[in-house]
Amino acid sequence: MEFTHQLIQQLINGVSLGSIYALIALGYTMVYGIIRLINFAHGDIYMLGAYVGFFATTTFKMPFLPALIMAMAVAAVVGIVIERAAYRPLRQAPKIAVLITAIGVSLLLEYGGMILVTPQPRTFPAVFPAHTYNIGGIIVNNQQIVILAVSIALMVLLTYIVHRTKTGKAMRAVSFDTDAARLMGIDVDRIISITFAIGSGLAAAAGVLVGIYYNSIDPLMGIMPGLKAFVAAVLGGIGIIPGAMLGGIILGVIEALVSGFISSTFRDAAAFAILIVILLFRPSGLLGKNVREKV
Amino acid sequence: MRDLTKRDLLSLAACLVIYAAVQGLITLDVIGPFWQLNIVLICINIILAVSLNLINGFTGQFSIGHAGFMAVGAYLSAVMTVKLQLPFPVAIAAGAVAAGVLGFIIGLPTLRLKGDYLAIATLGLGEIIRITILNIPYVGGASGFMGIPRYTNFTWVFLLMVFTVFVIKNFINSSHGRACISVRENEIAAEAMGVDTTKYKVLAFTLGAAFAGVAGALFSHYFYIAHPASFTFMRSFDILTMVVLGGLGSISGSITGAILLTFISAALASYPEWRMVIYSIALIVLMLYRPQGLFGNKELSLKMFSRVTGGGQRGAA
Numbered sequence A: 001m002e003f004t005h006q007l008i009q010q011l012i013n014g015v016s017l018g019s020i021y022a023l024i025a026l027g028y029t030m031v032y033g034i035i036r037l038i039n040f041a042h043g044d045i046y047m048l049g050a051y052v053g054f055f056a057t058t059t060f061k062m063p064f065l066p067a068l069i070m071a072m073a074v075a076a077v078v079g080i081v082i083e084r085a086a087y088r089p090l091r092q093a094p095k096i097a098v099l100i101t102a103i104g105v106s107l108l109l110e111y112g113g114m115i116l117v118t119p120q121p122r123t124f125p126a127v128f129p130a131h132t133y134n135i136g137g138i139i140v141n142n143q144q145i146v147i148l149a150v151s152i153a154l155m156v157l158l159t160y161i162v163h164r165t166k167t168g169k170a171m172r173a174v175s176f177d178t179d180a181a182r183l184m185g186i187d188v189d190r191i192i193s194i195t196f197a198i199g200s201g202l203a204a205a206a207g208v209l210v211g212i213y214y215n216s217i218d219p220l221m222g223i224m225p226g227l228k229a230f231v232a233a234v235l236g237g238i239g240i241i242p243g244a245m246l247g248g249i250i251l252g253v254i255e256a257l258v259s260g261f262i263s264s265t266f267r268d269a270a271a272f273a274i275l276i277v278i279l280l281f282r283p284s285g286l287l288g289k290n291v292r293e294k295v
Numbered sequence B: 001m002r003d004l005t006k007r008d009l010l011s012l013a014a015c016l017v018i019y020a021a022v023q024g025l026i027t028l029d030v031i032g033p034f035w036q037l038n039i040v041l042i043c044i045n046i047i048l049a050v051s052l053n054l055i056n057g058f059t060g061q062f063s064i065g066h067a068g069f070m071a072v073g074a075y076l077s078a079v080m081t082v083k084l085q086l087p088f089p090v091a092i093a094a095g096a097v098a099a100g101v102l103g104f105i106i107g108l109p110t111l112r113l114k115g116d117y118l119a120i121a122t123l124g125l126g127e128i129i130r131i132t133i134l135n136i137p138y139v140g141g142a143s144g145f146m147g148i149p150r151y152t153n154f155t156w157v158f159l160l161m162v163f164t165v166f167v168i169k170n171f172i173n174s175s176h177g178r179a180c181i182s183v184r185e186n187e188i189a190a191e192a193m194g195v196d197t198t199k200y201k202v203l204a205f206t207l208g209a210a211f212a213g214v215a216g217a218l219f220s221h222y223f224y225i226a227h228p229a230s231f232t233f234m235r236s237f238d239i240l241t242m243v244v245l246g247g248l249g250s251i252s253g254s255i256t257g258a259i260l261l262t263f264i265s266a267a268l269a270s271y272p273e274w275r276m277v278i279y280s281i282a283l284i285v286l287m288l289y290r291p292q293g294l295f296g297n298k299e300l301s302l303k304m305f306s307r308v309t310g311g312g313q314r315g316a317a
Helices: A002-035 A043-058 A066-090 A095-117 A143-165 A164-177 A178-183 A190-213 A223-236 A242-262 A262-280 B002-027 B033-058 B066-083 B087-109 B114-136 B154-173 B175-185 B187-192 B198-218 B233-246 B252-266 B272-289 B302-305
Strands: A132-135 A138-141
Touching: A002 A043, A002 A143, A002 A164, A002 A190, A002 A223, A002 A242, A002 B114, A002 B175, A043 A066, A043 A095, A043 A190, A043 A223, A066 A190, A066 B272, A095 B114, A095 B154, A095 B233, A095 B272, A138 A143, A138 A262, A143 A164, A143 A242, A164 A178, A164 A190, A178 A190, A190 B252, A223 A242, A223 A262, A223 B114, A242 A262, A262 B087, A262 B114, B002 B033, B002 B154, B033 B066, B033 B154, B033 B175, B033 B198, B033 B252, B066 B087, B066 B114, B066 B198, B066 B233, B066 B272, B087 B114, B087 B198, B114 B233, B154 B175, B154 B252, B175 B198, B198 B252, B233 B252, B233 B272, B252 B272
Parallel strands: none
Antiparallel strands: A132 A138
16 A cells, blocks of 8 residues: 555656656657757756746746746747757758757856856745645645646647648658758748747746746756756657657656655666667657668 | 888877977976866877767767766776775776776667767766766765875876877778778668678777776876766767867867867866856857868878978877
C-alpha cells in the first residue's frame, strides 16, 4: 500500500514535470524537423520566458493568463530575431558552423541575461494561492493541475495549427522536403520564422509554468531542462510532434521515479542513459520510422 | 620521405627555440604568474583541441563529449599520485590509458550513429561520466578531489603538447590516418574501397580520448583540484569552439584556435561579467563571416611562412 501510494505520487509529479519537458521539446522537434538544427539556444528562450513572466506579474501586476501570453509573445519575437540574425545567414554553411552559432547565441542569452537581471535567483510570486488536495493519501496541488491544463491546451492548439491551417500544412511541407516546398510556392523563410516563433512561445510558456511550480528562476535555469527536452524530443522521434509530447511525459515520469526510488543525484544521469539506449536501439525514436540509408 | 624528416627536424628545432624562450622568460620572472597559468592552459587546450580535431575534423565523427574523457584522465591520475603515491609520469600514462579504454568501450557502440545523433549521444555520455564521478565519495564526490600536488609545470605541458601534435600529425599522414580521412569524405565509398570504417572510427575516437586523458591529468596536477564542475559539457563546447574556429581538419588551425580563445578569455578576465558576453558575440560573428574556420582544412606550413611574412605562429605544423 505504501509502495503503491508512493508510486502514484511520483507518477503525478512525473507527469507535471514531463509536460514541461514536452512543451520545450516541441520547439526543438519543430525546428529540427524544418532546418535540421539542434537549437541549443532553445533552453535559454525558456529562461527568457520565465523572466518575462516574472516581470509581468511583479512589475506590471498582471494576472496569470495575460502574463503567460505576454511571455509567449516576447519569446516568439526574440525567437524570430535570433533566427533572422544568427541562423538565416548560415543556411548554406556547414552544419557545425550553425551549431557553434547556436551555442554562441545560447551563451549570449545566458550571460547577457545575467547582466540585465543580475545572476541572483529570483523568487517567482505566488500567482494564485497554493492549494493542496489530498485524495486518499495522494497529494496533488493546484499548480500541478494548472501546468497540466495549460500544457494540454497548448498542445491541442499546436496540433490544430499544424494539421488544420494552411500555415501548418506549409510547415509540414517544408519539413518533408524544403526544395519541393519552395517550388510549390511556399515562402520557406517565412515558414521557418513562424516555426521559431511557435517553438519559442511554447518554451516561454514552459518557463512561466516552471516559475510557478518551483518558485525560483535564474539566468542559467535553461541549460539542463533544455538538454533534457532535447533528449525527450529524440526519445519520441525527432521531428515528430506527438513524439515530443510522449517523450517529454515519459522522461518526466522516469526522472520522478529515479529520484523517488533510487537517488535524486542520479536523476540527470538517468535522462542521458535513456538517450544513449534509445539512440543505440531505436535511433529514429519511439514514434519514428526507420529511414533506409540510400547510396 | 627525406624531405619530410627534414621538415620534422626543423619543426622540432622551432619547438625547442620556443620552449627555451618561454622557459627563459619564466625563469627571469618576465612572465608573471597570471600569464604563466595561461601559457599552461594554452598548452593543455592545444592537446585537447588537436585530439578532438582528430575525431571531429579528420574522421568526421561529430563528438562533443571530450570533457568526459578529460575528467577520467584528471581523476584517475589524481588517484594514482595522491592515493597510491605513484610518480607523475605513471599517473599521466594511467590517465591516458583509462580514457582511451573508456573511449574504446563507448566508441564501439555509439560510433554507429551519425551526425547530430552521435553529437548528442557523446554529449550525454560526457555528462554521464561527470555525474558518475560526482557520485563516487572515494574521489571527493561533489566537493571535488582536493590536495593534488602540483607536478605540472611548463616543461611537462610543452613536452606533452609537442608529443600530442607530433603523434596526431604522423597518424594522419600514415595509411591509418588516410583511412580516417576517407571515412570523413565519404563513408560508403570508403567502405566500398575496403576500408574497415568501424575500425578507423573507433581507432580515432580511442586515440583522441587518450590524449584528452593526458590533458586532464596535466590539468588536475596544475590546479591542485579536480572538480566535477570543471568537466561539464560547457568545456566540451569550449574545445569544440577552438577546433571549429581554427578549422576542422587543420592541426595548425586547432593550435591557433586554442591559443586565440585562451588568450581572449584571459584578456577579458578582468571584466568577469562582460567576459562571456563578448566571447559569445565574437563566436557568433566569427561563424557568420567565416563558417569554415580561420584556416579551413589547410595547414599552416613553413612554405606558407616564407610566402606570407609575419604572423607569430607556434607549434609543430
